[in-house]
Amino acid sequence: MDVLGSLLDGFAVALTFENLLLALIGCFLGTVMGALPGLGPSNGVAILIPLAFTMGLGATPAMILLTSVYYGAMYGGRISSILLNIPGDEPALMTTLDGYPMAQQGRAGEALALSGIASFFGAFFATWGLVFLAPLLVKVALLFGPAEYFALFTLAFATLGGIASRNQAKAAFAAALGIGIAMIGVDGQTGVPRFTFGEVHLYDGIDFLVAIVGLFALSEVFIFLEHRASGAHKGADQVKIGKIIPSWSLIKYCTPTMIRTTILGFVAGVLPGAGASLGSFISYSVEKRLVDRKGTFGTGDPRGVAAPEAGNNAAAGGALVPMLALGVPGSGTTAVLLAVLLALNITPGPLLFTQNPDVVWGLIAALFIGNFMLLLMNIPMVSLFVRVLMVPPRYLMPIVAMVSFVGIYGISGSSFDLLVMVGFGVLGWVLRKLDVPLVPVILGVLLGAAMEKNLRRALTISDGDWSTLVASPLSITLWVIAIVGFILPIVIGPMIRRRMAIRRKDEEGATVD
Amino acid sequence: MKLTSVARATVLAAMLGLGAQAAYAFDPESPECIAPADPGGGWDFTCRQVGKSLQDLGLIPSTMQVVNLAGGGGGVAFAEVVNKRNDDNDLIVAASSATATRLAQNAYPGNSMDQVRWLATIGADYGVIAVSKDSEINTLPELLEMIKTDPSSISVAGGSAVGGWDHLKVLIAAQAYGIEDVRTVKYIAFDGGGEAVTQLLAGSVQAFTGDISEAKGFVDSGDIKVLAVLSPDRLPGEFDAFPTAREQGVEVIGANWRGFYAPGDMSDEAYDYWVEQIGAMYDSPEWLEVMQANGLAPLNLRGAEFQEFVAESVANITEISKQIGIIQ
């Protein structure tokens, strides 16, 4: 077959000693940067661009290095999510929900290994999707106009209920707070500043990384300080690491989840303007709706770890589809990769596959290689990662705090951002105390602006006719899913909870698996 | 390659530049370039590319340190340079048309273009106006006529915010065509040219305004039709096929230039040094390759000439922004 022949040619390009070495370096650095709070895939790739240039790499090796960093960062983000409850980067946000509870139950090793496998699963099949479906999927991306994007974002928020909090009102509050924060800055549609109070630093809005690192990492440091003062701190010696290799039955148990979320994440990645965060988010919330009959999601359910990891890694692969086939970045990271391609005298776009087949297929082959490398690197390294938990908190927490500051300052060079981050740290501490979930806040910050923009684009195009929002079959479908996803838990939720309460009384001590 | 007047001026300047290279009254100790945005954007690339080229060509004594200072669409860096580093001789800052646009629209509160010294350009990306391949519209006047008769029938997509450069280009064209109230032109802002082109292909919008580098891939594949390039003359090489707006009777030129400014109190020796070094880099065959790779067209303005050019474009943008009501 033609495609497979091209892929073999690609492997011939990628399988040189130099390229393999670059992939190894990229995977390693990417994993490290993904794990460090404040550095994620997009700035991780951007940081290494000068390295690629100073090494004088050609187009294919440079792309191999940088996409390995990209995939590595997608793998690495989960490590701090699981071990420290601090998402290493934005797509790893959802992994905190079940990953950290698993670690607290002494199953950190298992959670890390399982999430590594899920990451591999998602990325591996997404790369196959990229090979066979790219031309087809480009057409899907073209079905999404502003109205459809708005429906998609609404769907994401409508299915939010119940994630990470028992109190729906608090989840709604958190999401609204996040979206409100996203409104800060110069409004792209009219050019007027909003909620900036004349402060020029606020004109670009608040960077979501500042919000994530403040809300999660710094608030964690505050929690430790508080517990120390009240004398009730948890000692590091209580942390158990547990099994390093997940049992075969556990993997099998999670496989249906991984299959479903890989597909969902991949599709979300393909849509420019949706991206990996939305991929992992939708994967988690849809999976929770589908299989969480006992209400174990959020308390350390392994499927809750597998779902977002397979989803976000599949989305990373999906995001390469519009980048390579249309020249349109589907995420911040692919925007950076695109800039690199341009600088290397390669114009991504509809003709890339025919004009530069060696670059495209070499890159795809490199993705396969990088994936296997990451799996091989990550599974044995699990035992190394979990040692982080054995560092006493009195040393670990200052490191977490300082890494957060350096990560943010190193990218933006702005003291103002650091001040905002401290503000988010205090806010995060208060919200945690009050049992307000932090995840919806971040999702609001991440997706709020895009949601508003698409609403306004759609209505501007239609000259203010609101019926444009439900004018296509696709948008109607998305709205129906959103409404069902919003109403169903409100109606059925209490029913299930009642039935469960009865059952729990019947079979005391029943476990999940 | 045609020897245009620009190229001839380049050769002349190159000779002058080489002559001057022997002795400097100034040598930077630790050259630094501020990119007023996060890594990965256009300004970051300007700093890194130029820093690398300058070093490769031996034009600066040590590695150029690139510092990212994001915020306020470049306003934070501008304020930092004016307030804190006003006499720094080792410092240059990446700038582009966006910098001039924001200065013109008072988007850097309390700052103006004459607080810094403008060094030189390193090239430009000319604007294009395009439609999808299936569109019935074939020329720029046809498109503008449709906007004139029924503004709501045409949505124009671009990659910059309202009042930004992509938007202004269409408005200037509309004004040049004789559309009285350019505010009626329906402009939809997207996050970057790529997203805007996608929406053109998806059929959500009818026209696209952007830079030639953003449109190139889609032109090659035959997905979009370029109605006009906003350059003074037809561009060299493969871009030769695109008609200019001028030759269709619409007097509009839109160049998204890239270049540098330096602190306002930089010494004259240092200023001359930087102008000469950047100029010498511009004249090298290596830089020609970089320009081609990045889809940059020639635009070679140095020192006083560049200062004047920026002043002029700030004045122009102020004027049009006032007319459309972005500023009072």
Next chain:
Amino acid sequence: MSDRVFGGIGVVLAIFFIWQATLIQESFIQDAVGPKVFPVIIGTVLGLSSLYFVLKPDPEPSWPRFGGLAEIGFAALVMVIYAMALPELGFGISTAIAAAYITWRLETPPLKAIIAGVSISAGLYIVFRLILGLSLARGPLGF
């Protein structure tokens, strides 16, 4: 009680947000929706959800006693000073001091805390500046 106070603050915040939204200066160029509508909708959701906790509060969380609050307040203050001092003192010195402070407050003897602070600062400098090549704040001593 905490939830009621929190809900009250939320309502005030929502009102402030909506009030600020109505003050947004509109330019002459106007899209169909305008810059105010969406913030007003979000402000309303914020307000309604806050009202909900005023009416139906959750059980009281355990607030730290005064000592704990002071601890957090001081740590936040140190972080603020750190952020402001960073461009002046440079990365090395400010990071060492801030890291030493936090280590010390987490029950480490002062001398060990200082050693930890210096090592954290040096370690981060190596990773972020020397390996990743990020530009960190340069102080009078060059690091």
